Amino acid sequence: MPDVKHFDPDAALDQVMRLFWERGTEATGIAEVVQATGLSRSSLYATFGGKERLQAAALRHYLERQSRPVFDALAADEHGLPAITGFFEQLVAARCTGRHARWGCLVTNTHTGAAREIPEIRQVLDAHHAALRTAMRAALQSARERGQVRPGLDLEAGAEALALLAYGVNLRSRAGAEAAQLMAGVRAVLDGFTRTEER
Amino acid sequence: MPDVKHFDPDAALDQVMRLFWERGTEATGIAEVVQATGLSRSSLYATFGGKERLQAAALRHYLERQSRPVFDALAADEHGLPAITGFFEQLVAARCTGRHARWGCLVTNTHTGAAREIPEIRQVLDAHHAALRTAMRAALQSARERGQVRPGLDLEAGAEALALLAYGVNLRSRAGAEAAQLMAGVRAVLDGFTRTEER
DNA sequence: GTTATCTTGGAACAGTCGTTCCAAGATTGG
DNA sequence: CCAATCTTGGAACGACTGTTCCAAGATAAC
Numbered sequence: 001m002p003d004v005k006h007f008d009p010d011a012a013l014d015q016v017m018r019l020f021w022e023r024g025t026e027a028t029g030i031a032e033v034v035q036a037t038g039l040s041r042s043s044l045y046a047t048f049g050g051k052e053r054l055q056a057a058a059l060r061h062y063l064e065r066q067s068r069p070v071f072d073a074l075a076a077d078e079h080g081l082p083a084i085t086g087f088f089e090q091l092v093a094a095r096c097t098g099r100h101a102r103w104g105c106l107v108t109n110t111h112t113g114a115a116r117e118i119p120e121i122r123q124v125l126d127a128h129h130a131a132l133r134t135a136m137r138a139a140l141q142s143a144r145e146r147g148q149v150r151p152g153l154d155l156e157a158g159a160e161a162l163a164l165l166a167y168g169v170n171l172r173s174r175a176g177a178e179a180a181q182l183m184a185g186v187r188a189v190l191d192g193f194t195r196t197e198e199r
Numbered sequence: 200m201p202d203v204k205h206f207d208p209d210a211a212l213d214q215v216m217r218l219f220w221e222r223g224t225e226a227t228g229i230a231e232v233v234q235a236t237g238l239s240r241s242s243l244y245a246t247f248g249g250k251e252r253l254q255a256a257a258l259r260h261y262l263e264r265q266s267r268p269v270f271d272a273l274a275a276d277e278h279g280l281p282a283i284t285g286f287f288e289q290l291v292a293a294r295c296t297g298r299h300a301r302w303g304c305l306v307t308n309t310h311t312g313a314a315r316e317i318p319e320i321r322q323v324l325d326a327h328h329a330a331l332r333t334a335m336r337a338a339l340q341s342a343r344e345r346g347q348v349r350p351g352l353d354l355e356a357g358a359e360a361l362a363l364l365a366y367g368v369n370l371r372s373r374a375g376a377e378a379a380q381l382m383a384g385v386r387a388v389l390d391g392f393t394r395t396e397e398r
Numbered sequence: 399g400t401t402a403t404c405t406t407g408g409a410a411c412a413g414t415c416g417t418t419c420c421a422a423g424a425t426t427g428g
Numbered sequence: 429c430c431a432a433t434c435t436t437g438g439a440a441c442g443a444c445t446g447t448t449c450c451a452a453g454a455t456a457a458c
Contacts, residue, residue, distance in 0.1 A: 201402080201403040201404040201405085202403070202404040202405050202406090203404080203405080204404090204405070205405070205406075238406090239405090239406055239407050239408075240406095240407085240408080241405070241406055241407070241408085242405070242406060242407090245404090245405070245406090
């Protein structure tokens with residue numbers, strides 16, 4: 001006849017994710033996590049384990065709640081190149097203005113930290129990259145079917161390129177890059193993927 | 200009638216740079232710096248000041264010794280697009296194989312850390328981005344003069360795009376990305392910049 | 399050789415790190 | 429209401445953080 005948790009683990013994880021996202025995982029101490037969530041150290045460790053496990057959980061949470069919905073929307077959008085343009089406009093806007101301005105992307109930020117060596121975390125990094133690539137690839141496929149894409153474009157290579165471009169946007173945005181400059185860069189790549197007659 | 204330093208500050212800074220580059224600045228303690236350089240804490244603090252100043256110095260050192268020479272070579276190379284392709288081949292090779300494999304780029308790595316807020320460091324980040332953009336811009340200019348570039352390409356936007364792409368390469372390489380996949384992405388972008396008749 | 403000045407080694411600092419532990423509290427099935 | 433079981437608050441842990449300090453050592457001009 002056990003007791004039950006006095007809090008919502010998912011809501012707590014969401015706050016941890018935001019904390020790690022904004023301030024950086026390595027720079028965030030357990031004390032700050034305790035304060036932000038309102039939990040005690042006991043509850044924290046009993047629920048999520050140590051900091052590594054917590055970081056991995058927060059990262060998975062980010063992938064599911066933040067990235068996946070956007071990726072899925074992109075993959076499902078059959079407008080082709082305009083869908084990709086829209087994705088980047090949305091991305092740049094989110095990275096440079098609003099509640100999460102200058103936070104970058106938690107997954108992107110994690111690439112440079114020490115935690116990237118931990119298998120559980122490396123796995124999420126790779127899963128995120130694969131998901132982003134797949135979404136880009138699907139959108140490019142739609143674009144080709146609509147005759148928007150320049151002949152000879154390797155869709156796999158194009159998807160990889162757009163994924164790398166997104167990382168670049170995420171990275172530079174965290175150091176204060178201007179939205180207009182980022183979008184100009186994005187457009188230069190996208191124009192290069194476009195069929196001449198469409199341009 | 201003072202004493203002189205018993206070590207070469209520049210050589211020491213070079214070792215600090217390598218340490219921060221490989222292991223990450225936040226993850227590297229002063230104790231490790233002391234051990235790697237062979238200096239005492241006194242000499243370290245007397246020469247470079249605290250960790251923030253040391254990080255800024257190491258970052259500037261990286262920009263001057265690692266980035267600048269490559270950027271200058273790119274800007275001076277008048278072969279056009281092949282020069283840019285060569286730059287990326289060199290980059291991907293350096294990031295994925297050899298002594299510095301999987302180290303990424305110190306400047307790129309610094310974008311995500313807490314130190315990005317420090318003015319002295321933000322300044323180096325922006326200077327690096329400007330230098331990279333300028334070099335790319337010069338190479339694209341040469342490419343245009345040689346008729347290699349597709350009509351309608353905005354050289355500024357193109358330079359920004361290639362810079363963002365480089366950050367993406369640096370980032371993903373640190374998490375173990377495959378060289379071939381990275382280069383495929385790069386080629387997709389570069390092909391998009393190429394004049395149709397040249398392709 | 400003397401002396402003034404800087405450098406060096408190493409101990410010590412207070413503060414923070416992530417983690418552990420246990421008594422007290424809360425909950426649910428009986 | 430009892431009892432079994434999990435949760436919770438909070439103190440305490442050793443290890444490490446970056447930094448400071450000072451006596452001892454080294455150097456170069458006189």
